Amino acid sequence: MYRYDEFDHDFVRERVGQFTDQVERRLSGEITEDQFKPLRLMNGVYLQLHAYMLRIAVPYGTMNGRQMRMLAHVARKYDRGYGHFTTRQNIQFNWPKLEDIPAILSDLATVEMHAIQTSGNCIRNVTADHFSGAAADEVADPRPYAEILRQWSSLHPEFSFLPRKFKIAVTGAERDRAAIQVHDIGLHLKKNAAGELGFAVYVGGGQGRTPMIAKRSGTSFRRPIFWPMQPRSCASTISTAAATTNTRPGSRSSCMRPALMS
Amino acid sequence: MSAKVLTANRLTDGLAVWLDANGRWTRNLQHALVARHDAAIASLDDIGKRDFSGNLIVDVAVIDVEERPDGRIWPLRLRERIRAEGPTIPYAAGFEPAQPENVEA
Numbered sequence: 001m002y003r004y005d006e007f008d009h010d011f012v013r014e015r016v017g018q019f020t021d022q023v024e025r026r027l028s029g030e031i032t033e034d035q036f037k038p039l040r041l042m043n044g045v046y047l048q049l050h051a052y053m054l055r056i057a058v059p060y061g062t063m064n065g066r067q068m069r070m071l072a073h074v075a076r077k078y079d080r081g082y083g084h085f086t087t088r089q090n091i092q093f094n095w096p097k098l099e100d101i102p103a104i105l106s107d108l109a110t111v112e113m114h115a116i117q118t119s120g121n122c123i124r125n126v127t128a129d130h131f132s133g134a135a136a137d138e139v140a141d142p143r144p145y146a147e148i149l150r151q152w153s154s155l156h157p158e159f160s161f162l163p164r165k166f167k168i169a170v171t172g173a174e175r176d177r178a179a180i181q182v183h184d185i186g187l188h189l190k191k192n193a194a195g196e197l198g199f200a201v202y203v204g205g206g207q208g209r210t211p212m213i214a215k216r217s218g219t220s221f222r223r224p225i226f227w228p229m230q231p232r233s234c235a236s237t238i239s240t241a242a243a244t245t246n247t248r249p250g251s252r253s254s255c256m257r258p259a260l261m262s
Numbered sequence: 263m264s265a266k267v268l269t270a271n272r273l274t275d276g277l278a279v280w281l282d283a284n285g286r287w288t289r290n291l292q293h294a295l296v297a298r299h300d301a302a303i304a305s306l307d308d309i310g311k312r313d314f315s316g317n318l319i320v321d322v323a324v325i326d327v328e329e330r331p332d333g334r335i336w337p338l339r340l341r342e343r344i345r346a347e348g349p350t351i352p353y354a355a356g357f358e359p360a361q362p363e364n365v366e367a
Contacts, residue, residue: 028317050349052276080357082354
């Protein structure tokens, strides 16, 4: 399971401090809604039909009891007593007040949770098979690769202002419980005849207004997992190539289709 | 021309509100001021812009409504009826879901 180091703690605390200031300036009118909207989206805050909505990342669906209890605390103290776990392994609170959101984020930071990159045109939460590490049909646990991708994609300067949101999923089992073929990049861990571990790579999938099934782009087989640098570099290399394709000229022409099919 | 009301979301908490006859923002659609002619509709628009600039509200819109024989204000769009009534399923203890007769056409 991912653990914050001192840098991570400091970064998230600073981010909360920045957003606290931005919220105060919005409420006082010092910044306009047009100026504030991209800032709140960078911190997972939507304005929806009934109220604001705050989306919090649960990296590849992994969390511990302490985090769960904090989410319950947030639901009781700041919301209407419930949270909504999403199909992409985030949790959403549907009724937070804008003025309370900095306090919510501050509470979440104490248990190593945040809402960064959960909305907007960036690389979103990397998701995985919800039975990762326990599935009998798994050839390898996808979570370490999801963690590598999470670290790679967090605040990556090339991919922070994409034409569209970008979603990556990883699975390690033969049966795809991570729905990788409706993601922009789907990585399917497999072993070849020689027992080497690699990825079957799917690109261009998505849901929404223009649903697409991803196309398989080939299988990358590298050295087995006991040489961890190879699969590690493979996952991020593939993702860099695909996400870079998404930033080519003309890729902002349609906001209604999955990123790699534009 | 259909009747109109002015709606928005409150800046501080994001909750849906409607402009009432006292120029205040109410949480109850049925207390909304109904504009029935061009001049009144133009006023709604002006007030919406004023209060948006005044950091009271966001996502302002003038929406079409019908005034029913029983006196109820009935938004013509399903979206706006759900917005006025709340989520259509039981979703939280202590909060009632939308009544079907207030949402369905």
